[in-house]
Amino acid sequence: MDPQFDAGIDSPADTSPTPTTRRRMPAWVTRSDTWFVAGVLTVAAALAAGALWLLWKLLTGILAALDAGGEIAGDAGHAAANWVATGPITRTITAPVHAYLDSHAAGLPATAEQLRWGWLITGVVLLTAASFGARGARIGWCLHGVSTAAMVWSASPADNRELAVAVTAAVWSLLAVPAFARGPFQAAAPRHTTVVITRPTGADSAESATPAR
Template identity: 85%
Template sequence: MEPQFNAGIDSPADACPAPTTPAARRLPAWVTRADTWIVAGVLTVLAALAGGALWLLWKLITGLLAALDAGGRIADDAGRAAATWVAHGPISRTITAPVHAYLDSHAVGLPATAEQLRWGWLITGVVLLVAASFGARGARIGWCLHGVSTAAMVWAASPLDNRELAVAVTAAVWSLLAVPAFARTRAAAPRHTTVVITRPAGADSAESQVAR
């Protein structure tokens, strides 16, 4: 009978332990906790809401900028149309056309040309109107004289059948322009000076002694 030696191994299975598979590995404790998944869900919802809010804000800003740009173009076009109508419209030409015709026909023999006289008439009126609007009395008188001379040129150069109407239109336009020119400016408040006269300290006693 052969002797048997105990090598400390109970069975062949103990000599080669089975390898650990990925399914058998243990996950971290925080992954399996319920509150971790709740926090992750809340953060996801908040991120989605923040992204939606930023997208909506961006749309609002771009829409507002587009509206302002469109409004600016419309206002610019309207301003140009209004300026063109004021400068070259039928009301303005009712006044300027006779004035230009009068200056063209009466500038012969003068050192200044008709073009220079037209610019002088226009610049003089603008300067007088601005100065009169700031309260200059001389400019207000000059504005009245400028209006009278303009009405006289309109009367002389307008057609015979329409000169009364042309002068009436001139007077109406000049009256509208005279509103800021003759607006009452706020006068400065008058300054009052208060004089305080004090009596010397022993004046009452000296007067009483003199009276005795």
């Protein structure tokens, strides 16, 4: 058999490559505006991430500053409270009062310590009630201040009595400001409006000149 008539498996027709179809990419992938939009979105995402990071740092810094400020304020408030409770101005009043009660409590059923607590609690209750507008508490607060000034005068050194009583009066006057102010639950005094009606000049003469019918 001649080679040109051989149709076996070794034929050149069988060994030729099979043509393949090439896949094309979507049109929007190759467009220039698509890549521009993608670049803009990438930059925007990076800027947003940076802004969030800065915001987080700012918030954490503010919280840390507030925490430190709260500790400082707490220490300052504690120091101020200690100064008010045990400071020289307060002891100018409380030391003579305690000394007076200690020296005059002998023979009484109540001890000097009980009398000191009674004096303090009475003042706090009267001041609180007076601040809410109770008239009886305001009178009691005045009497409490007078009795306190008397004890300060009696138990203070002779050379400093006047000054100690003056300090007591000044402190009691400052505390009396909320006591004698209008309380938060006290209604304001009602306002009365007076209307005055006046007759025009010559009205009486005109009525007398009009003939009666």
